[in-house]
Amino acid sequence: MAAELVEAMNMVKSFRVSDLQTLLASMGRSKSGLKQDLVGRALRLVQTEYSPELLKNVRQLYESRFPKSAAWLPARRPEGVPVAYSSLSSSPSLTSQGTDYLNGISKPLHTPATEVRLVPLPFYQTLETLLPPTELVAHNNEKLQDSHRVFELTPSQADQIRNASELRAGIRSVQVVLRICYSDPIVVQEDQYPPNIAVKVNQSYCHVPGYYPSNKPGVEPRRPCRPINITPWLHLSSVKNGVTITWGNFGKRYSVAVYLVRVFTAADLFNRLKLCSVESAERCRERIQDKLRFDPESEIATTGLRVSLICPLVKMRLGVPCRLLTCAHLQCFDAVFFLQMNEKKPTWTCPVCDKPAPFELLTIDGLLSEILKETSEDIEEIEYLTDGSWRPIRDEKEKDRERERSNTPEYPVVDICIPEANGHSPAHSSTSLSGRSGSGSVGTSAAAGGPAAAPGGGVVVDLTLDSSSEEEGGGAGGDSDDTEDSNDSPAPKRGRYNYDKDLVTAY
Numbered sequence: 456m457a458a459e460l461v462e463a464m465n466m467v468k469s470f471r472v473s474d475l476q477t478l479l480a481s482m483g484r485s486k487s488g489l490k491q492d493l494v495g496r497a498l499r500l501v502q503t504e505y506s507p508e509l510l511k512n513v514r515q516l517y518e519s520r521f522p523k524s525a526a527w528l529p530a531r532r533p534e535g536v537p538v539a540y541s542s543l544s545s546s547p548s549l550t551s552q553g554t555d556y557l558n559g560i561s562k563p564l565h566t567p568a569t570e571v572r573l574v575p576l577p578f579y580q581t582l583e584t585l586l587p588p589t590e591l592v593a594h595n596n597e598k599l600q601d602s603h604r605v606f607e608l609t610p611s612q613a614d615q616i617r618n619a620s621e622l623r624a625g626i627r628s629v630q631v632v633l634r635i636c637y638s639d640p641i642v643v644q645e646d647q648y649p650p651n652i653a654v655k656v657n658q659s660y661c662h663v664p665g666y667y668p669s670n671k672p673g674v675e676p677r678r679p680c681r682p683i684n685i686t687p688w689l690h691l692s693s694v695k696n697g698v699t700i701t702w703g704n705f706g707k708r709y710s711v712a713v714y715l716v717r718v719f720t721a722a723d724l725f726n727r728l729k730l731c732s733v734e735s736a737e738r739c740r741e742r743i744q745d746k747l748r749f750d751p752e753s754e755i756a757t758t759g760l761r762v763s764l765i766c767p768l769v770k771m772r773l774g775v776p777c778r779l780l781t782c783a784h785l786q787c788f789d790a791v792f793f794l795q796m797n798e799k800k801p802t803w804t805c806p807v808c809d810k811p812a813p814f815e816l817l818t819i820d821g822l823l824s825e826i827l828k829e830t831s832e833d834i835e836e837i838e839y840l841t842d843g844s845w846r847p848i849r850d851e852k853e854k855d856r857e858r859e860r861s862n863t864p865e866y867p868v869v870d871i872c873i874p875e876a877n878g879h880s881p882a883h884s885s886t887s888l889s890g891r892s893g894s895g896s897v898g899t900s901a902a903a904g905g906p907a908a909a910p911g912g913g914v915v916v917d918l919t920l921d922s923s924s925e926e927e928g929g930g931a932g933g934d935s936d937d938t939e940d941s942n943d944s945p946a947p948k949r950g951r952y953n954y955d956k957d958l959v960t961a962y
Contacts, residue, residue, distance in 0.1 A: 577813075585714060635648055635711050635712075636709065639708075651703035653700075656696065743843050773788075773823070
């Protein structure tokens with residue numbers, strides 16, 4: 456599926472304006488605009504609404520422009536993609552295929568498995584084909600089948616393996632790998648293991664990648680299908696090497712091939728990326744201006760596009776901003792982390808839009824690289840403007856804090872609690888104060904019905920006043936008996952919470 460999608464996008468990149476308009480019109484899309492707008496619209500159409508009907512239309516348009524190419528052959532490389540990528544990987548030579556005609560529609564004839572084409576892998580460069588793709592044939596009705604293959608290394612091939620540098624202890628950069636895929640010659644095939652697979656090389660079982668455990672509940676573990684390194688079990692001499700593949704026969708047809716390859720590391724691919732695919736800052740500005748150009752068909756005018764400087768893969772600041780040539784977004788991800796993750800667990804998926812991200816279409820954003828050098832570490836987001844310029848976006852929380860500090864008004868300090876001369880807090884009601892104290896500034900102001908004035912010019916507010924204290928106080932003219940008793944005997948000492956010190960009941 457991913458290989459077909461990449462092939463269709465490559466075809467679209469090679470279309471003329473008339474081809475693009477025909478494709479968009481057939482799918483009910485607008486066909487007005489510049490060629491670059493049409494290409495972007497067609498690529499988004501292929502990515503979002505990929506279907507057999509759409510693929511058929513794309514192939515028919517491609518055949519009409521390149522009549523010598525068959526419909527199932529790989530499309531021409533899109534313009535702007537460096538030619539140096541072609542040296543990273545290669546595949547067995549293609550042969551012509553006949554066609555049969557049924558109701559005026561051509562269909563491919565059944566072809567032998569030797570014409571099965573495997574998808575090129577970025578981390579592997581094919582040096583020589585030791586065993587071309589041949590189909591695994593079941594010999595009986597048993598579910599578990601064995602297929603035996605024999606090949607021989609030449610002295611030069613054995614010397615290449617012996618003299619190759621080591622990627623790590625015991626792993627050389629030149630290897631003999633075994634690849635298995637579906638037996639379908641129409642489209643380029645990805646590596647696919649049959650069920651119950653086991654590989655024996657010269658009477659010794661070799662390691663086959665296992666399953667990746669899943670952290671999500673209810674999701675089955677996934678098995679990565681990649682080339683199987685059989686080099687440690689080979690005879691590096693003129694002796695023939697035998698490979699036995701054990702596989703489950705459940706109706707699917709599989710083919711097996713053996714190649715001599717050179718293995719690259721993530722650092723090797725990163726160096727090639729820096730050397731061959733860096734989009735200039737001027738080209739990036741043109742892309743931004745094209746995206747922000749006013750569209751009369753759109754009801755909303757876009758004046759800016761925000762881009763984060765944080766990598767969506769590792770949530771850290773971008774080191775080398777990278778994206779796909781065919782992606783519609785400007786958001787980048789870190790090239791180093793992206794290649795390292797695909798070296799360990801190859802998915803080749805864009806972390807921003809989840810679309811297929813083949814290595815051949817990766818590019819380094821030259822403008823964002825300059826922006827990362829010019830901005831400080833605390834800037835995590837920028838905004839592109841219509842003229843191709845940019846401005847930093849600071850943290851909104853920090854801006855709010857600065858706004859609060861600058862706009863906070865100056866209010867007078869209100870003293871809500873002034874201790875009395877005996878060290879206790881004021882009484883609960885100013886009315887009771889006026890009844891107990893015959894004179895004084897506090898009692899006078901309370902009797903007048905207003906809050907007491909503090910010596911410093913503030914206002915004393917009694918926050919402990921409640922309904923219970925009013926009932927106990929009784930007002931300014933009430934509780935005459937209590938007043939008489941208070942003249943005969945000293946008032947009991949009251950604590951901070953208005954209870955008699957000697958009448959404390961514990962429950």
